[in-house]
Amino acid sequence: MPTVNRPGARLAWIGQAFLLGLALLVLVILGRALAANPILFLQQVLNGLQLGFVYALIALGYTMVYGIVKLINFAHGDVFMVGAFVSYFAVARFRLSEWPAAAFPGMPGWLVLLLGSLTVILLSMTICAILAVTIERVAYKPLRDAPRIAALITAIGVSFFLEYFGALGFVFSPRFIPYERMFNVTTWTVGAGGIHRLVSGQAVPDNAITISNIFVIILLASILMQTLLQFLVRRTKIGKAMRASSFDKPTARLMGINVDGVISFTFAVGAAFAGLAGVLFAIAYPSITSQMGILPGLKAFIAAVLGGIGSIPGALVGALIMGQAEALTAGYISTPMRDAVAFTILIVVFLVRPRGIFGEPEGEKA
Amino acid sequence: MLLEARDLNVYYGAIHALQGVSFDVDEGEIVTLIGANGAGKSTILKTVSGLLHPRSGQVLLRGESLVNVPAQDIVRKGIIHVPEGRKIFAPLTVAENLEMGAFTRSDPAEIQATMERVFKSFPRLKERLTQLGGTLSGGEQQMLAIGRGMMAQPKLLLLDEPSMGLAPILVEEIFSIIQEINSQGVSVLLVEQNALMALSIAHRGYVLETGRIVLSGAGQELINNPQVIQAYLGGH
Numbered sequence: 001m002p003t004v005n006r007p008g009a010r011l012a013w014i015g016q017a018f019l020l021g022l023a024l025l026v027l028v029i030l031g032r033a034l035a036a037n038p039i040l041f042l043q044q045v046l047n048g049l050q051l052g053f054v055y056a057l058i059a060l061g062y063t064m065v066y067g068i069v070k071l072i073n074f075a076h077g078d079v080f081m082v083g084a085f086v087s088y089f090a091v092a093r094f095r096l097s098e099w100p101a102a103a104f105p106g107m108p109g110w111l112v113l114l115l116g117s118l119t120v121i122l123l124s125m126t127i128c129a130i131l132a133v134t135i136e137r138v139a140y141k142p143l144r145d146a147p148r149i150a151a152l153i154t155a156i157g158v159s160f161f162l163e164y165f166g167a168l169g170f171v172f173s174p175r176f177i178p179y180e181r182m183f184n185v186t187t188w189t190v191g192a193g194g195i196h197r198l199v200s201g202q203a204v205p206d207n208a209i210t211i212s213n214i215f216v217i218i219l220l221a222s223i224l225m226q227t228l229l230q231f232l233v234r235r236t237k238i239g240k241a242m243r244a245s246s247f248d249k250p251t252a253r254l255m256g257i258n259v260d261g262v263i264s265f266t267f268a269v270g271a272a273f274a275g276l277a278g279v280l281f282a283i284a285y286p287s288i289t290s291q292m293g294i295l296p297g298l299k300a301f302i303a304a305v306l307g308g309i310g311s312i313p314g315a316l317v318g319a320l321i322m323g324q325a326e327a328l329t330a331g332y333i334s335t336p337m338r339d340a341v342a343f344t345i346l347i348v349v350f351l352v353r354p355r356g357i358f359g360e361p362e363g364e365k366a
Numbered sequence: 367m368l369l370e371a372r373d374l375n376v377y378y379g380a381i382h383a384l385q386g387v388s389f390d391v392d393e394g395e396i397v398t399l400i401g402a403n404g405a406g407k408s409t410i411l412k413t414v415s416g417l418l419h420p421r422s423g424q425v426l427l428r429g430e431s432l433v434n435v436p437a438q439d440i441v442r443k444g445i446i447h448v449p450e451g452r453k454i455f456a457p458l459t460v461a462e463n464l465e466m467g468a469f470t471r472s473d474p475a476e477i478q479a480t481m482e483r484v485f486k487s488f489p490r491l492k493e494r495l496t497q498l499g500g501t502l503s504g505g506e507q508q509m510l511a512i513g514r515g516m517m518a519q520p521k522l523l524l525l526d527e528p529s530m531g532l533a534p535i536l537v538e539e540i541f542s543i544i545q546e547i548n549s550q551g552v553s554v555l556l557v558e559q560n561a562l563m564a565l566s567i568a569h570r571g572y573v574l575e576t577g578r579i580v581l582s583g584a585g586q587e588l589i590n591n592p593q594v595i596q597a598y599l600g601g602h
Contacts, residue, residue: 237469244455244466250417251453256441256470256518 019348033332039191043209044331045324050215050284052323053222057277058300059307059315060229061132061270067310068246068266070148074155075135077297078162079128079271083278084288085172086124088179096120097182117182121279128275129268136267141260159297166290179286187212214284221280225273226316232269233312242266246310295339299326302346308359317357321345367428368393368553369414369445369522374423376406376413383409384420385577391522391555396548398556398564398585400598401574407557408450410574411524414555415447416440427522442470444521448528450557452511456500460491463499463510467517477517484513487543505536512543522553529560541567561598565589573598 034041058080065073090096097116100107139158143151167174187198191208204210233239245252245262252259281296282288303322307314325345329338355361369391376384384406391397399407412418414425416437425432427443435443455463464484468477485492488509494502502510508528515523525544529537537560545567548554558564565571565585573581573594581593588594 237465240458240462240466241469243458243462247455247457248453250437251449251455252466253417253437254415254441254447254449254453255466255514256438257466258436258438 015351019352029332030328033328039207039209040331044327046209046211046215047331048324048327049320050218050323051326052320053218054277054281054284055296055300055303055322056222056316056319057225057273057280058296059304059319060225060312061274062301062304063307063309063312063315064242064266064270066304068242068263069140069144069151071140071151071155072301072309073140073267073270074152074297074301075158075162076132076270076274077293077295077300078159078166079132079135079293080274080278080281080297081166081288081290081293082131082162083124083128083275084179084282084292085166085278085290086127086275087120087182087279087282088177088288090120090123091182092180096123113183120182121276124279125272125275128271128278132267132271132274133264136264141263163291163294172290174290176287176289179282179288181283181286183213183283185212185214185283212284214280218280218284221276225276226312229269229273229312238262238265299342302342302349304356306345306349306356308356310360311356311358314356314358367391367426368395369555370424370426370429371410371414372424372426374410374413374420374425376409376418376420378409383577384413386423387574387577387579388423389572389579389582391553394548394551394553395569396544396554396556396567396585398558398568398571399574400558400561400564400571400588400594402597403559404576405574406577407574408526409577411447411449411526411555411557414440415445415524417447441518444519445524446515446518446520446522447524448511448515448526450526450530452504452507454499454502454507454510454514456498458499459496460499460502460510461495463514464491464517467514470518480517480519484516487516487546488513504531505533505540508532508536508540512540512547516547520552522555523547524555524557526557527559528556529558529563537563561594562589565594 058076061076061079062073065071065076097120098112099119100112100115135158139154140151143154166172187210189196189198189204189208189210191205193205193208198204198210233242241252241257241262242265244255245257245259249259252262277296278293299322300319303318304315305318306321307316307318322342322345325341326338329341333341349356367390371387371389374384374387375382387406387410389397389399399410401407409418413420414432416432416435416439419434423433427445430443432440432443432445455466458466464481465477468480471477490506491509491513494506499507499510512525512528515525528540528544532540541563544554544556556564556568565588568585571583571585571588572579573588581588581591583591589599
């Protein structure tokens with residue numbers, strides 16, 4: 001019988017036991033938290049869902065771009081930031097969200113709000129898409145045939161550029177800016193006593209959870225985008241061309257597919273989602289800065305890796321897990337720990353299952 | 367003349383892969399390129415389809431230059447390259463692979479009609495429509511690769527080693543389908559290791575050795591040429 005004498009084999013065993021122990025500990029802590037106060041636990045889960053669905057929108061861009069050009073686009077989180085800023089300028093400076101009232105006096109208020117908000121969101125998405133396509137053309141395309149590390153380092157460079165260019169006084173400013181929402185956030189308490197609108201200054205009853213309109217909007221928008229993307233990738237001609245190109249670019253060109261165009265399109269779609277995420281994030285957490293994309297960007301990247309980079313359903317699942325991990329850590333351990341936990345998850349994924357939950361095994365492609 | 371290649375010089379870095387290659391393909395012809403591994407057969411096809419660009423020389427389609435035209439635009443001119451190793455899109459279904467073949471076309475009814483014609487040549491593909499390309503057998507993948515090429519309604523089909531790795535009975539089938547496609551008016555430029563099969567269906571052939579054309583002639587003529595017999599037909 002061959003003896004197992006691989007160096008580190010025993011260490012790997014210790015590592016796995018440690019991870020298993022850690023997982024059990026987390027489950028015990030969560031179980032006790034749930035038993036102690038189910039309402040509070042549910043509230044944390046809902047907070048986690050809100051974050052998770054925002055991360056899902058960002059993670060899609062990472063995973064789509066990786067799927068087609070095998071590049072971790074580290075500037076993606078900063079495109080998210082630009083999305084938030086575009087909506088800030090549109091609303092706070094140019095009052096774009098009020099155009100329907102100016103153009104059609106007498107239009108009902110809810111319709112003004114809906115049309116105005118949609119206009120601002122679409123504008124953010126469009127500008128982010130144009131920005132990402134420009135970044136791709138200027139910074140990544142010339143490196144398409146260079147070693148992958150060159151493009152990766154360039155992506156980090158583009159990321160820093162956007163962060164510090166944005167921090168200049170005449171661009172976005174280095175400080176936190178209070179974000180002016182295009183609509184008011186309304187919160188309801190849901191509990192045994194029924195559903196009530198929460199008036200500001202009023203305390204939340206003990207046996208009720210709170211749900212806000214922005215929570216519902218984030219949920220719906222994220223699910224809608226996921227569904228649209230699935231439809232795009234599975235059913236449309238350009239979606240099939242995306243899948244064909246990500247599998248084999250020279251052969252895709254032999255089909256008459258303009259692969260460069262498909263790559264630009266992929267960047268545009270991913271960036272539009274990030275732009276939408278940026279607007280929604282700013283409405284939910286209304287304080288923006290040119291550095292605001294770094295942490296959500298990294299967490300969405302971890303979500304994409306956790307779900308299996310290149311996999312679209314994986315991005316959603318990974319993001320929802322990241323949202324829960326962050327909210328539950330903030331709720332039951334401590335708020336600053338949530339970032340540490342996020343990066344611990346990244347390390348654990350790389351140690352245990354580098355290809356992620358839904359990822360293809362490395363080297364399967366013929 | 368449908369396709370003319372004049373004095374092509376193609377390099378891979380410092381390697382001079384094609385050294386002044388000239389040949390032509392007339393309307394309705396099957397022309398074959400035979401030669402050993404590394405003689406430059408696939409390089410010729412890649413140069414015609416635009417995956418490679420020659421350092422000098424000309425490729426003309428009905429007199430119009432194809433040099434430096436991107437591969438995806440050459441497809442629109444009616445030259446379809448079925449690459450070596452079939453290159454099926456493994457994560458796409460058989461139906462989606464065929465749709466990709468018709469990428470440059472837009473009329474759904476016409477595409478459907480072409481697909482029916484592909485099914486007539488390859489009934490097996492119709493049974494496998496919803497299966498992923500990567501799960502097909504080698505023979506089925508070759509059928510799909512040729513069928514996918516037919517979906518673009520080519521004027522000129524470039525086939526790279528269609529018999530590679532197939533059982534002899536399948537090779538016969540593939541070659542008879544190539545003749546059938548040709549009889550519908552599609553010109554074929556065929557690269558093959560199986561020189562006997564290729565020459566027996568080809569109108570004309572060229573023999574390549576290390577990047578140069580050393581011999582050319584009608585298919586039957588080459589089959590009986592002592593040099594060809596010696597080098598490529600397992601001489602007797």
